Amino acid sequence: MSTQIDPSLIKGLTIGLGAIGPAVGVGLIGSAVVSAVGRNPEIQGKIMTMALIMVGLVDAYFAFVLLILFTTHG
Amino acid sequence: MIAALAAFTAEPLAPEKLFGIGPFTVTNSMLLGWITAISLIALFGAAAKASKVWPKSRLAFFVESLIDLVYGMATDTFGGDEKRARRHFPLLISLLLLILLGNLSGLLPGIDTISYHHVSLLRSWTTDLNTTLALAILSLATVHYYAVKEVGLRGYARHFFSGNLKSPLTWFIGLNEVFSEILRLITLSLRLFGVIYGGEALLFAIAALAGNFGWVATLPVILLEIFVSLIQAYLFMMLTASYIVMSTSHGESEHAGGQAARVEGTS
Numbered sequence: 001m002s003t004q005i006d007p008s009l010i011k012g013l014t015i016g017l018g019a020i021g022p023a024v025g026v027g028l029i030g031s032a033v034v035s036a037v038g039r040n041p042e043i044q045g046k047i048m049t050m051a052l053i054m055v056g057l058v059d060a061y062f063a064f065v066l067l068i069l070f071t072t073h074g
Numbered sequence: 075m076i077a078a079l080a081a082f083t084a085e086p087l088a089p090e091k092l093f094g095i096g097p098f099t100v101t102n103s104m105l106l107g108w109i110t111a112i113s114l115i116a117l118f119g120a121a122a123k124a125s126k127v128w129p130k131s132r133l134a135f136f137v138e139s140l141i142d143l144v145y146g147m148a149t150d151t152f153g154g155d156e157k158r159a160r161r162h163f164p165l166l167i168s169l170l171l172l173i174l175l176g177n178l179s180g181l182l183p184g185i186d187t188i189s190y191h192h193v194s195l196l197r198s199w200t201t202d203l204n205t206t207l208a209l210a211i212l213s214l215a216t217v218h219y220y221a222v223k224e225v226g227l228r229g230y231a232r233h234f235f236s237g238n239l240k241s242p243l244t245w246f247i248g249l250n251e252v253f254s255e256i257l258r259l260i261t262l263s264l265r266l267f268g269v270i271y272g273g274e275a276l277l278f279a280i281a282a283l284a285g286n287f288g289w290v291a292t293l294p295v296i297l298l299e300i301f302v303s304l305i306q307a308y309l310f311m312m313l314t315a316s317y318i319v320m321s322t323s324h325g326e327s328e329h330a331g332g333q334a335a336r337v338e339g340t341s
Contacts, residue, residue: 056309059302060265066272070279071087 007072014072018065025058085186085274089202090193106185107199110175144170144311151315162318165216169209170311176200177270177303181296186274201271203263210262213314214255221321233321262313269306273299 033051037044089101121137144167149159179185180198188195199205222230234255235248277295284291 052305053309053312056305057265059305060261060269063265063268063272066276067268070272070275 010072011069014065014068018068019062022058022062022065025061026055029054029058085194085197085201085278087203087271089197089204092193092195101202102193102195102197103199103202103205106179106196107176107202107205109196110179110199111172114171114175141167147312148315151312152319158322162216162220162315165213166311166315169213169314170307173200173209173266173310174303174307176205177307178300180270180274181299181303198270198274200266201274203267206263206267207259209266209310210259213262213310214259214317217314217317217321220318224322258317262310266306266310269302273302 029051033047036047040047089103091099091101092105093100117133118137121134124131125134125138145159145163148163148166149156152159152162176199180201185196185198186194218230221233225233234251235244237244237247273295277292277299280292280295281288
């Protein structure tokens with residue numbers, strides 16, 4: 001290739017496409033948590049604990065996006 | 075503004091070497107790792123010396139409550155089996171507290187900022203991929219060692235290649251399972267490294283963008299980082315406990331954390 005790829009383009013595409021996945025994932029977990037608590041409000045603590053574990057698992061993919069974003073230099 | 079962002083460099087991905095003791099080089103994250111480990115040992119040593127049946131010192135009280143909390147969580151994951159929880163408990167609580175202290179130490183003043191000839195002297199221990207890889211290898215080696223010890227080598231192989239050994243489908247599924255196990259190593263290490271290192275790079279970027287108001291703009295990000303540090307440390311410990319449970323008692327508690335079985339039991 002004779003022209004270099006603009007690093008701003010790479011950064012923009014990374015965050016634009018990469019943040020869709022984790023956002024949808026956390027939204028799905030949130031909706032499941034809310035309906036589970038609505039069904040059985042007594043064990044709210046355990047449900048929240050499990051939900052936070054799942055959010056931690058999804059959060060990693062967003063961390064990879066941030067990693068690319070901040071280590072791409074032009 | 076883009077030029078200002080590009081001119082600002084956060085800490086590099088790999089930790090920098092500080093000095094060498096013979097053939098063994100010491101990097102800046104190793105130094106803070108030693109300081110973290112020594113301070114944790116000193117804290118627990120002081121608490122152990124000060125604890126009696128009715129503890130009078132507040133340090134002993136706090137440490138005992140913390141250990142009680144983590145022991146409750148570990149026992150929950152093992153499905154109420156206290157003997158196995160007690161056997162694996164030292165590893166789990168060491169993982170939790172070391173990773174928590176390593177993650178939080180990146181937010182203290184003086185880390186990453188005090189530098190000598192553009193090489194920062196201290197760097198948070200868990201922002202080093204070597205560290206997280208070593209912790210992941212330790213956790214997974216423990217998992218596989220106890221799996222082999224519990225069911226023997228033949229049962230361990232049958233855990234992957236279960237079913238009719240003559241059909242190629244079994245071999246195909248088995249190879250996929252082996253690949254998943256290896257992938258666990260990669261995701262366990264990269265998850266912790268990526269989250270904590272990305273958080274620190276985010277802090278650097280926000281501080282560079284805010285200019286003179288950096289001290290106010292980074293405050294919400296620091297609170298986010300504290301939250302994320304807690305969750306990632308807890309997650310590492312719970313994943314290790316879940317892998318131990320899943321590999322030694324096949325299919326009894328299939329869900330992560332074992333709490334789902336309790337949830338379905340009570341509803």
